[in-house]
Every structure is written in structure tokens, then in C-alpha cells.
Amino acid sequence: xxxxxxxxxxxxPLRRVGSFKPDLLQxxxxxxxxxxxxxxxVRIILEVLQExxxxxxxxxxxxxxxxxxxxxxxDIESILSLHGxxxxxxxxxxxxxxxxxxxxxxxxxDMVSEGLAEVMHTAARGESVTCFLLNNGVFGDTxxxxxxxxxxxxxxxxxxxxxxxxxxGHPIPIAEIVARMPGVAYVARGSVHAAPDTVxxxxxxxxxxxxxxxxNGFTLVEMLTMCPTGWFVPTPQGPNYLNETLQKVYPxxxxxxxxxxxxxxxxxR
Amino acid sequence: xxxRGTVVIDTERCKGCxxxxxxxxxxxxSMSEHSNVKGFHYPELAAxxxxxxxxxxxxxxxxxEVYRFETSVR
Amino acid sequence: xxxxxxxxxxxxxxxxxxxxxxxxSAYPMSPSTELLEHLARKLxxxxxxxxxxxxxxxxxxxxxxxxxxxxxxxxGSTGQGVALMQxxxxxxxxTxxxxxxFTMGRAQQDYFQSTRGGGWGDYRTITLAPKDVPExxxxxxxxxxxxxxxxxxxxxxxxxxxxxxxxxxxxxxxxFPSLPPKEWAFDGASGGTGxxxxxxxxxxxxxxxxxxxxxxxHWKRVAAKFKHIEAAEQRFDQGFVDDAELLVVSFGTAGxxxxxxxxxxxxxxxxxxxxxxxxxxxxxxxxxxxASRAARKVAVFELNAGQMIEDVRMHVTDRSKVxxxxxxxxxxxxxxxxxxxxxxxxxxxxxNALQEIHA
Numbered sequence: 001x002x003x004x005x006x007x008x009x010x011x012x013p014l015r016r017v018g019s020f021k022p023d024l025l026q027x028x029x030x031x032x033x034x035x036x037x038x039x040x041x042v043r044i045i046l047e048v049l050q051e052x053x054x055x056x057x058x059x060x061x062x063x064x065x066x067x068x069x070x071x072x073x074x075d076i077e078s079i080l081s082l083h084g085x086x087x088x089x090x091x092x093x094x095x096x097x098x099x100x101x102x103x104x105x106x107x108x109x110d111m112v113s114e115g116l117a118e119v120m121h122t123a124a125r126g127e128s129v130t131c132f133l134l135n136n137g138v139f140g141d142t143x144x145x146x147x148x149x150x151x152x153x154x155x156x157x158x159x160x161x162x163x164x165x166x167x168x169g170h171p172i173p174i175a176e177i178v179a180r181m182p183g184v185a186y187v188a189r190g191s192v193h194a195a196p197d198t199v200x201x202x203x204x205x206x207x208x209x210x211x212x213x214x215x216n217g218f219t220l221v222e223m224l225t226m227c228p229t230g231w232f233v234p235t236p237q238g239p240n241y242l243n244e245t246l247q248k249v250y251p252x253x254x255x256x257x258x259x260x261x262x263x264x265x266x267x268x269r
Numbered sequence: 270x271x272x273r274g275t276v277v278i279d280t281e282r283c284k285g286c287x288x289x290x291x292x293x294x295x296x297x298x299s300m301s302e303h304s305n306v307k308g309f310h311y312p313e314l315a316a317x318x319x320x321x322x323x324x325x326x327x328x329x330x331x332x333x334e335v336y337r338f339e340t341s342v343r
Numbered sequence: 344x345x346x347x348x349x350x351x352x353x354x355x356x357x358x359x360x361x362x363x364x365x366x367x368s369a370y371p372m373s374p375s376t377e378l379l380e381h382l383a384r385k386l387x388x389x390x391x392x393x394x395x396x397x398x399x400x401x402x403x404x405x406x407x408x409x410x411x412x413x414x415x416x417x418x419g420s421t422g423q424g425v426a427l428m429q430x431x432x433x434x435x436x437x438t439x440x441x442x443x444x445f446t447m448g449r450a451q452q453d454y455f456q457s458t459r460g461g462g463w464g465d466y467r468t469i470t471l472a473p474k475d476v477p478e479x480x481x482x483x484x485x486x487x488x489x490x491x492x493x494x495x496x497x498x499x500x501x502x503x504x505x506x507x508x509x510x511x512x513x514x515x516x517x518x519f520p521s522l523p524p525k526e527w528a529f530d531g532a533s534g535g536t537g538x539x540x541x542x543x544x545x546x547x548x549x550x551x552x553x554x555x556x557x558x559x560x561h562w563k564r565v566a567a568k569f570k571h572i573e574a575a576e577q578r579f580d581q582g583f584v585d586d587a588e589l590l591v592v593s594f595g596t597a598g599x600x601x602x603x604x605x606x607x608x609x610x611x612x613x614x615x616x617x618x619x620x621x622x623x624x625x626x627x628x629x630x631x632x633x634a635s636r637a638a639r640k641v642a643v644f645e646l647n648a649g650q651m652i653e654d655v656r657m658h659v660t661d662r663s664k665v666x667x668x669x670x671x672x673x674x675x676x677x678x679x680x681x682x683x684x685x686x687x688x689x690x691x692x693x694x695n696a697l698q699e700i701h702a
Contacts, residue, residue, distance in 0.1 A: 012342050018325040018335035020279065024535060026550040028331035034284035034309070039329040055535030059412070071543060072550050076534045079411055079542040082434055085404040088396075092408025092416065093529070095392045096366055100412075100531045118404070121397045195292050195323035228286075236287040 022046040024055055024075045031069060035235035037225025037242075038067045040192035041134050041201070042074075042105070044223075048205045049076065049101070054213075058101040059093055061086040063110030066140045070105070084115025087122035090129040101209060103130040108149040109139040112174045116148065119174065119220075126183025126217040130208045133174065133220065136227035137246055144230030148172045151249045155232055171249060175222045179255035185217035187256040188268075191224040191247065193239035200268070204254065216258060224250060271341040274320020277334040278312060285309030289324040289333070298324060346511035351476045351501070352377035354512045355445065358483035359417060360389055361516040364443075366409035366416035368394040369402040372424040373678055374503035375447035379419065399427040403444070407431060410440045411542065413528030415487050419445030422453035425498075426461065432496045433462020437544035437565055439527070441490035441497075443483075444468075448502045450673045450680050451595060454650035457500045458624045464544075465566040469576060470498040470623040472595040474602075476510045481517065482621075488519040493572055494527070500623060503679050504596045572625060579627035580619045581634050583609055587616030589697050590638040592631070592655055594620055596684065597644055597669075604690050613697060623651070628658030635659045642696040645669040646683055668692040 021028045024046040032038060049055050060078040062071045063086050071080040081089045086104035094102045104111075111119050111133050119131060138156055139145045146156040146163060149171050153162040163171075179187040186208050190201025201223055208219040224246050226238030233241045253269035254260075260267055283305060289298050289312050297315040305311055311332070312324075320337035349357070356378055359367075367382045369375065379395070386393040392409075396402035402418045409416035420428070425446045435442045446457055457470045469489050473479035479501060486497040533540045541549045546561025548554040554561055580598070583605065584590060593601040598619035605617040618634045620627050635641045641664045643652040649667050656662045669692075672681030682688065 013339040014275070014336040015339070016334065017274070017320055017337050018322040018333065020334050021331040025331075026537075028279075028282060030330075032329065034329070035286035035288060036329050039331070040327065043331075050535075056533075057531035058534050059529050059531055061408075072541065072547055072553070075537060075539045075549075077529045077531055077540045079438070079529070080545075081407075082404065082430060085400065085431070088401045088404035089408035089411070091394065091401075092366060092368065092405035092410070093412050094408075095394065095405075096409045096414040097412045097530060117398055118401060121401060125394075192327075195326045198326045235285070236290075238286075239288065239291075 022050060024050055026073050026075050030073065032066055033229045035226055035228045035238045036066065037136060037192045037227065037238070038134050040198060041132070041223045041225055042067065042070050044192070044198060044202045044205055045132060046074070048202060048209060052206065052209055054101045054209065057099060058103065061089045061104045063104065063106035063115065064141065065107035065110055067105055067107060067134055068141070084110050084113070085118055086110070087115065087118040087129065087131055091122055091125065091127045094127055094129050098128070098215065101212060103132060105132050106134070107140070108133060108135040108137060109147040112148040112172050116172070120178065123178045123181050123184050123218040123220070128212050128215045128217055130212050130219040130221065133222040134225050135222050135246070135250065136225045136230060138227055138230035140227050140230050144227070151245060154245060156230065173250065175220060175255055178218070178220050183217050184256055185211040185258045186219040188254040189222040189224070189250055189252050191242065191252055193224065193226055193242045197252070207257070211259070222250070272316055272318050272338070273341050274318045274335060274337040276314055276318060276324060276336070278314065279332045280311040281305045281307070282330050283309055283311035283332045284330055285311065286329060288327045288329070292323045292327040294321060294323060295319055344513045346513050348509055348511055350377065350507055350509045351479060351505045352507070353381045354476050354480050354514055355483050356381035356385055357514040358480040359487070360385060361514055362484040362487035363415045364417060364487070365391040365414040366406060367391070367418065368396045368405035369419045370396045370399045370424060372421045374449065374506040375419045375421050375424070375445060377506060378445055378447065399424045400431065403428040403431040406442060407435055407440055410435070410442050411529050413525045413530070415491070417443040417445060419447060422446055422448050422456055425456060429461035430463070432460060432468060433464050433466050434544050435496045436466035436468065437464050437562070438542050439494040439565065440542070441494055443486050443490050444496060444498045446498050446500050447506045448500060449678050450502065450684070451597060451646035452650070452671065453500060454594070454623065454645065454647060457498050458626070465562060467569045467572070467624050468496045468498045469493070469572060470500055471621060472500040472623050473505065474595060474599040474619065476505060476508060476512050479505055480512060480514050484517045489576065491522050493568065495572070500595060502596050504684065576622060577625045577627040577630065578621035579630045580621055581617060581630070583616035584618065584634040584637070586614055586637060588614045588637070588639045588700055589693070590616050590618055590635050590641045591644055591693055592618045592641060592651070593644040594623060594651055597646065600684065600686060600689050601644055604686060604693055608693065615693065615697065620651070626654045626658070628654070631655065631658050632660060635664065638664065639700050640696055641665045642668045642693065644689065644692065646672045646681065666696065668696055
């Protein structure tokens with residue numbers, strides 16, 4: 001299985017600082033494309049849950065998309081629910097089990113196209129649930145068509161000349177919209193295209209769960225993820241494309257944090 | 270050249286995305302000439318790893334296990 | 344027995360609470376709105392939660408969320424609102440979640456929807472159609488029991504007469520056989536154990552505990568469950584069938600009017616009988632077949648263009664005996680029961696059917 005090409009002697013004492021996979025993932029094998037950003041996001045969420053000792057009181061509601069494959073792989077109680085509807089399911093769960101960490105895992109097609117009403121109403125109700133948005137600007141699972149977050153100029157299977165606002169409309173920045181609603185406790189946007197970004201995103205995920213467990217209100221963490229297949233770019237170009245295209249429209253950083261507002265501390269940008 | 274850490278690479282799981290190559294700060298990962306059973310090239314480690322775990326953080330396929338030595342080795 | 348003057352919606356709300364309802368979420372739509380209003384007030388008083396949904400889809404999905412964590416939950420609307428919930432109801436059936444849906448119809452045009460469903464897949468719903476408020480009080484409690492027993496969505500099909508009639512009713516909590524604890528329900532606790540619970544309409548389970556037969560295996564098991572329910576849960580009511588030359592078949596509120604007219608005509612010496620499916624699904628076909636054997640005509644009275652009549656024709660051995668004596672009938676606004684749901688026109692139509700037999 002392994003191929004260790006270091007030249008270090010094996011009798012040197014060492015300690016493991018990173019495992020192949022998070023403990024809360026049952027298998028490393030998933031059928032997602034080379035260079036897909038989704039598994040990186042899933043790793044971050046699972047490691048934070050483990051760190052916060054929330055595994056045995058968490059419930060995950062997955063939407064429909066490539067990331068749906070993780071439903072059978074998470075060692076977390078999980079249900080895969082109807083396209084776009086996860087925040088409503090989360091609401092019913094949290095109202096009955098406020099002691100649980102309830103979170104959704106949704107793509108941009110799921111949350112911002114199909115599920116726009118659900119996420120906004122759940123945010124407006126201030127439900128202390130956490131919604132995760134894996135945003136790659138395409139409906140990946142159906143082969144890469146445009147969604148409500150596809151950026152202007154982005155080529156997809158049904159915008160081959162690039163998204164044209166006159167014909168196809170403009171993208172919806174759901175995180176910015178939700179961030180200004182009362183009842184919302186924490187909104188942040190991170191990325192998984194580079195190691196330092198995964199570290200920042202991890203902090204955002206942790207803060208979101210902290211807010212949830214304190215019952216402060218709705219939390220949303222968006223993660224920009226690579227989809228080189230959907231973007232028609234060579235796999236190693238994924239991070240570049242994300243950085244130059246999606247990130248220009250969806251800037252990274254914290255958008256709302258009621259704890260910071262209360263303490264007068266600045267948001268992380 | 271000394272190494273402060275090392276990685277174990279699951280070459281058969283790798284899908285050859287190459288995201289680890291630029292992520293490695295000391296640039297000690299490079300893609301092998303060989304392919305695995307799936308047909309993908311996979312990374313190989315040269316001397317000088319720091320055990321920083323960047324490769325693990327950016328890898329979509331859980332290919333890396335990372336170790337740090339208690340003292341640097343040559 | 345202590346009778347209290349309640350409108351049907353309030354009686355149903357009280358019955359749901361007696362059955363242990365803990366979560367209700369719905370969107371207002373006539374004539375289901377009062378049920379939401381009653382529960383918005385009563386549920387929090389009894390330790391439950393009522394969320395005012397912003398859409399019908401939200402209403403049913405929130406109820407599904409509550410059901411997933413083991414709470415008795417429900418949603419409600421009228422047929423046109425339940426139309427939006429079709430995907431969710433099918434999903435609940437295939438995911439094997441208990442759910443009670445109160446379809447408070449306007450007239451009687453919701454039969455197809457309430458028995459066939461417009462969602463995807465090999466699923467059914469247990470659908471009960473009470474004839475009056477006291478029956479609705481029983482049926483409501485029964486449905487919460489059946490939903491939990493079989494882990495499936497169950498529909499109470501009412502109408503605006505049921506919802507808005509004020510009547511003296513005693514909402515007594517009914518006893519049901521005890522059910523095993525909901526081992527499948529989520530509470531987070533199995534997370535991190537290597538045996539985390541999984542639910543999905545495709546049912547494959549977790550990687551280290553995959554369900555046998557994959558997706559097909561799951562769907563076949565669910566379909567087989569509905570076949571079992573079909574055999575085990577049929578309910579009907581009938582009267583004067585043994586020597587009836589005319590059998591009148593109706594459901595819901597129509598059944599109460601038909602029974603009244605049939606009793607009146609019997610007292611006048613007419614050989615007429617009534618048959619009322621109580622479960623619209625599973626449809627009591629075998630019982631109907633037996634009840635219709637002696638009859639020369641089977642007249643179906645329903646306020647629509649002919650919906651239940653299809654099930655009647657499917658089960659009565661001699662299809663040529665079956666005639667429709669109902670019709671679409673709503674008020675001028677199209678949202679309430681029409682003038683056909685009253686004794687004089689029903690009496691006339693039944694008499695005409697008898698005359699045709701004697702001619």
C-alpha cells in the first residue's frame with residue numbers, strides 16, 4: 001500500500017501529526033474527481049467535530065450533489081434529504097433536539113438554486129443550526145451546469161460561451177444576504193484551494209459550531225471548492241481558477257459574528 | 270539536507286491531481302514517472318520534509334500520513 | 344362522557360395532542376388553517392413546538408426533521424397545498440419515516456392525490472377518510488399509531504364540513520397496542536462509534552454496514568411492507584348489503600349523508616344498502632366485492648368527476664353494474680363544498696338509480 005521515499009532511518013523516534021483520514025470518516029475511498037475540493041471540506045468539518053467532542057451528538061443532513069457520496073461514509077448520524085430542503089429538516093430536528101449539533105452539507109446548486117427559500121427562512125427564524133455551503137459554481141453531479149452561484153463569464157455545460165447576465169442573470173451571494181439578517185449569529189466564507197486557506201476555514205467551522213452550541217442563532221460557513229471537471233480546466237489548475245474567478249466574486253473572510261459585534265472585535269478578513 | 274519529518278504516501282489511492290506539489294513549502298514532493306494501478310502518476314518524497322502537513326491538508330484523496338521526528342535527521 | 348362544543352379542526356387538534364403530537368409545522372390554506380391556529384396556541388402549552396412554515400414544502404420538511412429524531416409530528420394543508428408536498432411524502436415513505444398529513448380537502452376532489460400520490464417511487468400512504476368529527480377524533484389517533492407502527496406517511500382526508508362543523512364531542516385518548524422503541528431514530532449518540540445511524544430514501548446504509556441488496560433491495564423491502572399493510576389495515580363500514588339491489592358507495596362526509604338517506608329509504612321499504620371505505624388506501628376491495636354481489640347496481644356518490652369509482656370498478660366483479668351518481672360541486676368561490684352535498688339532491692340521485700333498476 002505505501003511507498004515511503006524518504007531516506008530517513010526507521011529507528012528514529014517520530015510521532016504522527018496527521019492521519020490518512022479523519023476518524024469520523026469510514027473510508028478514504030470516494031469516487032469524486034481528481035482535484036475535487038469537496039473531500040477537503042468534509043475533512044475539515046469532521047476534524048472539528050472530533051476536536052469539539054461533538055461526534056456523539058451531531059446529526060448531518062446532506063443535500064444532493066457529488067458530496068452526497070459521503071452520506072454512507074460519515075461516522076456521524078446522517079440523512080440525505082431532498083434537494084434544497086436540508087435547512088427545513090434541520091429546523092425540525094433542532095426544535096426537538098436543541099442539545100444536538102445539527103448541520104447541513106449542501107452544494108451551491110442545492111442551497112442557492114433549489115433551496116434558496118429554505119436557507120433564507122431558516123436563517124430568518126434564527127434556528128441555531130449550521131449550514132455548510134460547498135460552493136464550486138456548478139451542478140457537478142449532473143455534469144456541470146450553471147447554478148445560482150455560477151459567476152458571470154464562467155463556462156458551464158449550459159453556458160458554453162460563459163454566463164451572460166442579460167440572458168442568464170446574475171449570481172446570488174447567499175452568504176452576504178444571510179449575513180445581514182437578524183437571527184443570524186455567524187457567517188463566514190473560506191476556501192480549500194491552498195493549505196493556509198484550509199486552516200482559516202477550519203477556524204470558521206469551529207466558530208460556527210461554537211455559536212450553535214451556545215444557541216446564538218443561525219450559522220453559515222461557505223467553502224469555495226475546486227471542480228476542475230465542471231470548470232473545464234486541467235486538474236492542477238483548479239486552485240488557480242478558484243482564486244482568479246470565484247474568489248473575485250466571493251471574497252473570503254468572516255461576514256458576520258455577533259460575538260465580535262458584542263465585544264467590539266474586528267471580523268477576520 | 271536534513272529532514273524534520275516524513276510522509277507515508279498511499280500511491281494506489283492517488284488520482285494524480287498534483288495539488289500537493291505546489292502546496293509543499295520546501296518543494297520536496299514531485300510526481301513520479303511511474304503510474305499506479307488506476308493509471309495515475311503519484312507523488313514521491315525527496316529529502317527535506319518538515320512534517321508541516323500541508324500536503325495532507327490539500328489532498329482530496331487522503332493519500333498522506335505525516336510524521337515528525339523528535340530530532341532532525343540527516 | 345363529557346361533551347364539549349368544538350369545531351372539527353379543534354377536535355382534531357385535541358386528538359393529535361392526545362396521541363402525543365409534539366411538532367406541527369404548516370402553511371395556512373383553507374380549510375386547514377384553523378388546525379394550524381389551534382395547534383399554534385395549544386402545542387407550546389403542552390410542551391411541543393408549532394412552527395409557522397413559510398411554504399408548504401417547508402411545513403412538511405420540518406415535520407420530517409422532527410420525525411427523524413423520534414418525535415410524533417405532522418403537517419397539514421388542503422389538496423392544492425398537499426400537491427406541493429408530494430415529493431416529500433414519497434421521500435418519507437421510502438426513507439421509512441412516520442408522518443401524519445392532514446389533508447383538509449375543500450370538496451372531494453382530493454381522492455386521487457390522497458390514494459395514488461404524485462411523488463416518485465413504489466410507495467403508498469395509509470389514508471383514512473372520516474365521515475364526521477367523532478370519527479376524525481378516532482382516526483387522528485389511529486394514524487399516529489399506524490405511522491409509528493409501519494414507519495410510513497399517513498393521511499387523514501377531511502373536508503371543509505369536517506373542519507368547520509361545530510359539534511359536541513368528547514376527545515378521549517384511545518389506547519393502542521404498545522410499540523417498540525424507535526431504535527432507528529436519530530439523537531446523535533451513535534456518531535463516532537463506527538455504527539452511526541443512516542437514513543436515506545435509497546437506503547444503502549453506511550459503508551461498514553451496507554444494506555443487503557443495495558438500492559433495489561431497499562426499495563423492494565419497502566414495497567413489500569406496503570403489500571403487507573394492504574392486506575392488514577383495510578377498514579370499511581357497511582349497512583343493509585345482504586339483500587340490497589342498489590349499493591351506494593361513498594367516502595368521508597358524503598358517507599354520512601348517504602347512510603342517512605339509505606336508512607330513510609330502507610324504512611320506506613326500498614332495498615338499498617351502503618358501503619363506505621374508511622381506509623381509502625388500502626382500499627377494502629374484497630369487502631366491497633362481497634357487499635356488491637347481490638346488488639344489480641353499484642352507485643358511486645362522490646363530489647368529483649369520478650375518482651373513487653375507479654377503485655370501485657377495479658373490485659366489483661361485474662363492472663357494468665357500476666354507475667356514477669356524483670359530480671363536481673363546490674361553492675361559487677370554488678373552495679367550499681357545493682350544494683350537491685346535502686340530503687335533497689342525494690336523495691333524488693339515489694331514488695333515480697333505484698328507478699332505473701325497476702324500469
